[in-house]
Amino acid sequence: MKHEKTLDTQAIPLIKRAQEQGITTAWERYEKQLPQCGYGQLGICCTLCALGPCRIDPFGESPQRGVCGADRDTIVARNLLQMLAAGAAAHSDHGREVVEVAFKTAQGKAEKYKITDSEKLKRVAKEYGIKLEDKKEADLLKELCISMMEEFGTIKEELQFLKRAPKKRLEIWQNLDVIPRGIDREIVEAMHRVHMGVDNHYTSILLHGIRTAIADGWGGSMIATEMSDILFGTPSIKETEVGLSTLKEDEVNIVLHGHNPVLSEQIVMAAEDKEILELAKQKGANGINIVGMCCTGNEILMRQGIPIAGNMLNQELAIITGAVEAMVVDYQCIFPSLSEIAKCFHTKIITTSEKAKFNGAIHYQFHPENAYEVAKQIVKVAVENFPNRKKDRVLIPDRPQRLMAGFSVETILSALGGSVKPIVEAITSGKIKGAVGIVGCNNPKIKHDYGHITLAKELIKRDVLVVVTGCSAIACAKEGLLTPEAASLAGDGLRSVIEALKIPPVLHMGSCVDCSRILVLLAAIANEIGVDISDLPVAGAAPEWYSQKAVSIGSYFVASGVFTVLGVAPRIFGSKKVTELLAEKLEEVLKAKFAVEPDPVKAAALIMDHINSKRKSLGI
Numbered sequence: 106m107k108h109e110k111t112l113d114t115q116a117i118p119l120i121k122r123a124q125e126q127g128i129t130t131a132w133e134r135y136e137k138q139l140p141q142c143g144y145g146q147l148g149i150c151c152t153l154c155a156l157g158p159c160r161i162d163p164f165g166e167s168p169q170r171g172v173c174g175a176d177r178d179t180i181v182a183r184n185l186l187q188m189l190a191a192g193a194a195a196h197s198d199h200g201r202e203v204v205e206v207a208f209k210t211a212q213g214k215a216e217k218y219k220i221t222d223s224e225k226l227k228r229v230a231k232e233y234g235i236k237l238e239d240k241k242e243a244d245l246l247k248e249l250c251i252s253m254m255e256e257f258g259t260i261k262e263e264l265q266f267l268k269r270a271p272k273k274r275l276e277i278w279q280n281l282d283v284i285p286r287g288i289d290r291e292i293v294e295a296m297h298r299v300h301m302g303v304d305n306h307y308t309s310i311l312l313h314g315i316r317t318a319i320a321d322g323w324g325g326s327m328i329a330t331e332m333s334d335i336l337f338g339t340p341s342i343k344e345t346e347v348g349l350s351t352l353k354e355d356e357v358n359i360v361l362h363g364h365n366p367v368l369s370e371q372i373v374m375a376a377e378d379k380e381i382l383e384l385a386k387q388k389g390a391n392g393i394n395i396v397g398m399c400c401t402g403n404e405i406l407m408r409q410g411i412p413i414a415g416n417m418l419n420q421e422l423a424i425i426t427g428a429v430e431a432m433v434v435d436y437q438c439i440f441p442s443l444s445e446i447a448k449c450f451h452t453k454i455i456t457t458s459e460k461a462k463f464n465g466a467i468h469y470q471f472h473p474e475n476a477y478e479v480a481k482q483i484v485k486v487a488v489e490n491f492p493n494r495k496k497d498r499v500l501i502p503d504r505p506q507r508l509m510a511g512f513s514v515e516t517i518l519s520a521l522g523g524s525v526k527p528i529v530e531a532i533t534s535g536k537i538k539g540a541v542g543i544v545g546c547n548n549p550k551i552k553h554d555y556g557h558i559t560l561a562k563e564l565i566k567r568d569v570l571v572v573v574t575g576c577s578a579i580a581c582a583k584e585g586l587l588t589p590e591a592a593s594l595a596g597d598g599l600r601s602v603i604e605a606l607k608i609p610p611v612l613h614m615g616s617c618v619d620c621s622r623i624l625v626l627l628a629a630i631a632n633e634i635g636v637d638i639s640d641l642p643v644a645g646a647a648p649e650w651y652s653q654k655a656v657s658i659g660s661y662f663v664a665s666g667v668f669t670v671l672g673v674a675p676r677i678f679g680s681k682k683v684t685e686l687l688a689e690k691l692e693e694v695l696k697a698k699f700a701v702e703p704d705p706v707k708a709a710a711l712i713m714d715h716i717n718s719k720r721k722s723l724g725i
């Protein structure tokens with residue numbers, strides 16, 4: 106079944122239903138925005154202060170400067186930095202929240218949380234220079250939390266996890282003076298720099314963007330990942346299902362959407378509460394079905410094997426199935442449209458974060474101290490809503506797709522017998538030509554999931570191992586690429602390796618913040634060979650990105666030495682100098698750069714050229 110908007114066969118009947126019932130989704134809202142503002146697309150519209158809005162004539166006619174005198178280069182660079190800073194802030198604030206929950210856990214104030222991975226706690230504490238001695242785990246966790254909180258506004262002027270980067274990479278950052286001096290500091294400074302009359306030189310603005318992105322990837326995001334592993338467990342291989350078909354006709358359906366695992370983990374527990382299960386029975390349901398959406402979904406998929414209903418462009422469609430009793434959200438990537446669409450059905454939209462409230466939603470304020478109570482209340486609301494479901498309006502697509510996930514760095518290493526050596530050997534022998542991280546979102550500018558799936562297929566057939574996170578992972582899962590059977594789509598060399606290990610050719614490494622796992626893996630491979638990350642035959646891609654966080658991820662990939670291809674054009678083409686800097690000159694200083702290629706088949710060719718040239722330089 107083909108469709109012009111999506112590759113997701115389970116989405117098609119729901120898009121059709123929305124059109125028939127006059128329900129507007131992101132695709133129609135996008136069409137209504139067309140043509141999108143040309144100045145905005147080029148990045149030469151400035152709305153930063155009240156002297157404007159100002160715009161630059163793209164064809165060199167007047168005006169060429171804003172009211173303040175800023176030229177196109179300053180305007181484009183400032184806009185980009187502001188976008189990146191919002192993304193780095195989102196990831197890092199998420200990380201801070203996980204550490205705060207861990208801190209309360211260590212203090213005994215958040216009794217429903219516990220340390221799940223004690224080994225990782227010890228390992229990370231050691232990295233931070235904390236003496237293990239005979240300390241109780243709670244005390245160790247407390248010390249680690251204090252050290253991690255300090256990273257946000259540190260006076261050390263260097264982040265701990267930067268030490269995980271290869272020596273050569275650290276030297277590059279030192280020489281370029283882009284070592285982050287604290288996570289919050291760089292984000293705040295980014296916002297300071299974009300204020301009118303502060304940083305007006307595009308190079309200086311963009312270099313600070315690099316510094317801010319490093320503070321995210323090797324700071325805030327890495328802290329989020331590591332502390333989530335300590336609290337909720339380091340992911341190990343899990344098999345489950347993906348797609349809107351994971352919703353169940355005879356059970357109370359609760360969709361957990363957003364990013365942070367701190368509440369979703371409690372909701373998973375609350376859904377097993379006997380009293381609530383009894384209530385569900387009384388209401389005529391055969392159980393409570395928890396499914397994920399976007400990255401909160403990825404968090405509970407990776408650790409608990411909870412099925413995942415879909416990625417970013419599936420969120421509205423889940424409600425349109427008519428089978429969702431509650432969609433529970435925390436923050437990031439949640440369409441403000443959800444409460445409007447929910448009005449057409451019986452679905453309750455439940456917000457849980459003080460910083461992310463939505464018109465028309467019910468708010469249950471989450472605190473680590475009352476998390477389980479709040480989780481129980483939320484599940485109860487969903488259960489009590491079950492009788493309101495209109496059975497004749499339920500449309501759940503069939504044929505769920507199986508998937509295998511849980512590929513944390515630890516899991517990959519243990520599958521390889523404890524070290525990255527087997528990957529290095531496979532790359533050296535040419536069985537695996539290289540590795541590519543495909544990450545990021547959906548965007549209605551690109552056919553839903555087409556960019557991710559096409560690029561992944563093009564690469565695995567050329568013997569490239571693909572790792573995925575975020576909505577990209579969910580897209581590939583829907584296509585069956587996250588199953589060992591997908592080995593049949595891989596080239597002979599890659600197939601021989603993954604069949605021996607009984608793993609898929611596309612490995613799910615987690616949520617958006619877990620792009621930091623990709624950095625850790627790359628650093629381990631580079632250290633094993635004794636080279637820099639930029640010397641490796643690897644690349645990054647964000648074929649359908651939309652979010653500010655993706656700007657930050659792409660930038661810390663490049664900052665870490667990873668050639669990165671974007672499928673959606675960033676708003677930089679209004680400045681030739683900024684475009685040249687990002688697509689060419691960065692290579693001279695960071696040994697990596699960006700490319701833009703909307704066609705995933707051409708993107709694969711670009712990536713293969715890059716991989717082959719890196720192989721040649723390594724003499725393999």
Ligand code: MSK
Nearest residue numbers: 400438545546575576
């Ligand atoms: S959820 S940032 S749409 S990957 Fe992490 Fe998906 Fe992008 Fe949000």
